[in-house]
Amino acid sequence: MNNNLVPPMLLTISLVPSSGVERNLGEAFSSRVTDFRYNGLAPRGQYRLLARAANNRAMASDYIVLDGV
Numbered sequence: 001m002n003n004n005l006v007p008p009m010l011l012t013i014s015l016v017p018s019s020g021v022e023r024n025l026g027e028a029f030s031s032r033v034t035d036f037r038y039n040g041l042a043p044r045g046q047y048r049l050l051a052r053a054a055n056n057r058a059m060a061s062d063y064i065v066l067d068g069v
Contacts, residue, residue: 001036001049003028011051018046018063
């Protein structure tokens with residue numbers, strides 16, 4: 001993820017299924033690219049990436065399908 005927000009801010013990144021429990025992937029520091037890995041059962045179905053800032057501002061990606069990855 002490329003955290004290029006203005007003003008710069010730290011983001012907490014989660015993997016969110018269309019129904020179920022959100023999984024925390026880690027933090028994306030400002031003004032740099034951060035790679036994330038998910039260690040757990042292989043995800044299946046539709047998920048979004050959710051970025052949440054300390055001020056409760058949140059942004060979400062479109063749904064992505066993770067079957068068979």
